[in-house]
Amino acid sequence: MVTIKELAEKPELFTSGHRACAGCGPAIALRYIMKALRGPTIVTEATGCMEVVSTIYPYTAWKVPWVHTAFENAAANASGIEAALKAMQRKNRLGYEHVDVIALAGDGGTYDIGIQALSGAAERGHDFLYVLYDNEGYMNTGIQRSGGTPHGASTTTSPAGSVIPGKVQYKKPIAEIMVAHEIPYVGTASIGYWLDVIAKVQKGLDAKGPAFLHLFAPCPRGWRSETSKTVEIARLAVETCIFPLWEVVDGEYALSPQSKAIALRPEKKKPVAEYLKTQRRFAHLFTPRFEYVVKEIQDDVDKHWNQLLQKCNITVSVPLKN
């Protein structure tokens, strides 16, 4: 296992000077990901916050080869790169024993517009790691709702009005969708736990074939949270089981240590309200008119948590609610 001292000594391949907002969760995510590299790597990225802030010409924050082409095709970018590497290696023109390929995309570029390319690349079995940095909305274009925006969140296209309490729908179970592709590795991680993130990126890179990492990364601007609380909020999401940490390796589910601790000691599971209160995108849920939504969210979290415990073969600690 890597130590923080060792990490500090590794070069920064996603460098400072980029234009991300104060307290940006995805920028923390990229720094961790780049600290986890194991050798020569090519990174490709979908259009989105991190692409925009890191590559404003003539500047770049990247010290690895990096390519962006469009919004909906990060996985297709990776497919082409991986195919080229394979072909050139066969023809002795590559010059490397192996080159890792990482595709990065936000929730809009993954849950919504990019899911076709992602599903296709997973089905074809390209050897690459896809990291979804999930900040739960189209933040770059001004905080619109995506398939990854949670129930009850107010965004500019799912505003909390006098009648409708923010986003009506629930988050799409994107990691489960990737599990259903039966790829070698699927994991969830939160930027609140750097060691876990790095370990999972490394596992994803080590996997032979497509690997998918769902990386939770708060956005203070879009979530209207304190810029100093990003990491804290990222941990609260795990502590409330809103965003549990787990992995599926070759079809086997396993909880990661932070979530396993809660599974074994259910009293440690915090109520969702604690998490929701840290973000003003949920502020309307704490008014009499919409307070029922908090219960809806709690029920949904409990249901999915219990389902996850079953998948991980852990005795259900909380009775299932209908």
Added chain:
Amino acid sequence: MAKVDQTVLPLNGDEAVALAAKQSDVDVVAAYPITPQTIIVEKFSEYVANGEVDTEFVCTESEHSALTACLTAALTGARAFTATASAGLALMHEIVYVTAGCRAPVVMAVTNRALSAPINIHCDHSDAMAERDSGWIQIWAENSQETYDSVIQAFRIAEHPDLLTPVMVNLDGFFLSHTLERVQVLPDEEVRKFVGTRQFPLVTDTEGNAVPFKLDPTRPLTVGPLDMPDYYFEHKRQQEDAMSQAPKIIREVHDEYAELTGRRYGNSFVDGYRLEDAKIATVCLGSVAGTTKTVVDELRTQGIKAGILRIRAFRPMPTEDIQKALVDIKALAVMDRSNSVGGNGGPLFHEIRHTLYDAETRPYMVNYIYGLGGRDMPPKIIQNIYKELNEISKTGQVKRLVQFAGVRE
């Protein structure tokens, strides 16, 4: 005379494309099936299945991903090829521009087919015309032989370090793609030798070092970044500058290939037939040129001085060649196999009229929209067009600027 022995094979246009790509030692083919291009991907899949190629074949879930994969494969350093048609090209549209903007030398065959709606699988040129401003070089073939030859030439053109511009080779759906012809093919090793291996021009990285233009972990480059208004314009202008190098390169590659094979297509940009003393002529793209030549021959036996100019390179537009070829023409019909609805004529007409505006002598010009959705273009209709041109050349009267040929009205 050809320098090398060639074999004659019975091939349709799609098969000729697949064979040319195979012989050009392509590293990555990423494609998605669509009629009438499907034979290309099917044929290529057979080569892969039989171990006849070393190519990485990526059978994508959409044309959008197919062109994307070719684009990033090319940026990684591979020779990349794809093929599509109609709705497939329309779905690629976004990435067609991105490929040119990233200066990725992808070669793509477009088996021209009508765009929906109504859905129609047959030939017209509206698919490629929708991409004419995208920054790709466009070559249009008259027959399967030219399709084969043009795909081989396309790799050399696209990958030329001074150009790095993607090339689209167009062939008429069904008329070429599904029609068997005698095609002379080169031995594999001759094609490989002709096409060569990819060369990478040097670019400056952020540290100020000169590095080869590809995604290479030891010499990292950031490709496809965000341009604000302070740089975007210059980068788009650079594409125009690169395109201005294209005529020289297209011609050099064509002439070198002609020496090897004995086959020439006009001067590589335009292909004139019996224009030397012609007074009336048509201008067209693609396979209709074959039928038109037969009509021209017949008219000549009647003493009518008819000719035809086929545009082979539509992008970049060979302005001076067109002006020169049509200098003595009195009446000209531009044949458009696509329409610009509400545009007062088809796209080829717009461009030819634009091109001839500055010519010393300008012919009378009319436009015919023909053959949409695979509608046949029989000699009889073409004869009537020349008849009208004859009339115009005598009277100087253009009755209707834009007409539809072969449609029920």
